[in-house]
Amino acid sequence: MKETPQTDSKKLLLVDDDPNLILLVKDYLEFRGYEVLAAENGREALELLEQHTPDMIICDVMMPEMDGYAFIERVREKPQTSWIPFLFLSAKGQSQDRVKGLSKGADVYMVKPFEPEELVAQVESSLQQAKRLMTRSQGTETESTLHVPEGVELTPTELKVVQLVAQGMKNQNIAVQLNVSQRTIESHVSNMLTKTQLKNRTELARWAIESRKA
Missing domain, CATH: 1.10.10.10 (Winged helix-like DNA-binding domain superfamily/Winged helix DNA-binding domain)
Known part of the structure; x- marks a missing residue:
């Protein structure tokens, strides 16, 4: 029987071309109370992002059609998704691989094989950090309304x-x-x-x- 989800259950997007890993990680995270969406590559994940806004993305690096590097670039360039915490989960564990993943915009880089408890801890830590940043950005101005001109376009x-x-x-x-x-x-x-x-x-x-x- 699965663990009862938290009242503020978070939605995660899991992207990996290994169906066995998706099943294992999805089941483990759902057991811990998370809602998990799954995609087999970056292109499929982008389609899901058109319909859903996850609280965090967990993604493999090497995938067909669109790899993790190309995917995170697309995620980070859009204001609607640029804020989402991003965790790379990859078998590529050399120092240069970690550096490249983090420089592309990932918040966390974990190497396969991994301990499920460590993955959960990283997810929870990233979500808590995102929550703190949101609270900080609001500061003492939470009761005020920001008035920004319509149609503002950023480069x-x-x-x-x-x-x-x-x-x-x-x-x-x-x-x-x-x-x-x-x-x-x-x-x-x-x-x-x-x-x-x-x-x-x-x-x-x-x-x-x-x-x-x-």
């Missing part, structure tokens, strides 16, 4: 920057991750504040997080 680079701002990163750290100067990041933030008519980075982060629900 692909601005979308990446605002995603990292929403994760609580400082301009200096964002510059290192995107391999540009801090002045360039400050310029992007300034441009976005002008476009959105928001007052500061905190409001910008809050707007980025709230926009994902639209």
Whole structure:
């Protein structure tokens, strides 16, 4: 008999081309109270994202049609999905593989084979971190309403920057991750504040997080 789901049951998207692994991981996570959607490759996962908004994505790296690297790039470039915590689950365990996965935008990189309890711990940790970031971004302004002009369009680079701002990163750290100067990041933030008519980075982060629900 499966464990009773939590009242605020979280939805996870599991992407892997190994049907046996999908069955095992899906069953284990559902036993722990999570709702799990499954896809066999990145392209199928993107189709699911058109209909569902998971609280976290767990994804293999090497898959047919669209691998994990191509998939996470598509996830991170869209404001509606850029905020979603992302965990790579891969048999590729060399240091350069981990670095590449994290540099592509993954929050966690785990190597197969893995202990199910460790996977659950990583999932729970990532979800708690996302919750803390949302609370932080709202700050003391939770009762106020953000007024942003309709039709605001951000460039692909601005979308990446605002995603990292929403994760609580400082301009200096964002510059290192995107391999540009801090002045360039400050310029992007300034441009976005002008476009959105928001007052500061905190409001910008809050707007980025709230926009994902639209």
